[in-house]
Amino acid sequence: xxxxxxxxxxxxxxxxxxxxxxxxxxxxxxxxxxxxxxxxxxxxxxxxxxxxxxxxxxxxxxxxxxxxxxxxxxxxxxxxxxxxxxxxxxxxxxxxxxxxxxxxxxxxxxxxxxxxxxxxxxxxxxxxxxxxxxxxxxxxxxxxxxxxxxxxxxxxxxxxxxxxxxx
Ligand code: FES
Numbered sequence: 039x040x041x042x043x044x045x046x047x048x049x050x051x052x053x054x055x056x057x058x059x060x061x062x063x064x065x066x067x068x069x070x071x072x073x074x075x076x077x078x079x080x081x082x083x084x085x086x087x088x089x090x091x092x093x094x095x096x097x098x099x100x101x102x103x104x105x106x107x108x109x110x111x112x113x114x115x116x117x118x119x120x121x122x123x124x125x126x127x128x129x130x131x132x133x134x135x136x137x138x139x140x141x142x143x144x145x146x147x148x149x150x151x152x153x154x155x156x157x158x159x160x161x162x163x164x165x166x167x168x169x170x171x172x173x174x175x176x177x178x179x180x181x182x183x184x185x186x187x188x189x190x191x192x193x194x195x196x197x198x199x200x201x202x203x204x205x
Pocket of ligand 1: 129130131132133134135169170171172173174175177179
């Protein structure tokens with residue numbers, strides 16, 4: 039009787055992803071801070087760093103999976119799923135929180151039918167939260183595709199979301 043081999047990290051990824059990761063790792067593995075650089079490049083080139091991808095990088099770099107996971111979850115730049123065409127981030131710093139961001143989040147949830155951390159089913163918009171972006175005097179602040187949008191008025195906000203869902 040032959041035993042089925044236990045799945046390895048190689049089997050969790052499609053050939054294209056594996057090839058992309060192999061190329062990134064080969065190019066950067068000897069640089070100082072290689073792990074960070076490799077994860078950064080992966081996010082930029084592939085668009086996200088899924089858990090199977092994290093396991094693959096850990097194996098290839100001979101570091102614990104927890105080390106890779108720690109980096110990916112610490113920096114908001116990384117995502118574990120593909121982002122939508124547009125990304126809106128709600129600033130959760132104190133000034134913005136007090137200035138009405140929770141209400142904007144509720145409105146956005148109603149308008150999109152999606153939650154924070156999710157992408158609309160049509161792949162159009164990803165909603166996330168972020169820390170203070172340094173524009174506290176303009177609270178409440180959101181960022182749209184990395185552009186800071188301050189003094190977001192609740193009555194104008196639905197238009198902004200609508201535009202993102204349609205463009
Ligand atoms: S608290 Fe939102 S920009 Fe500082």
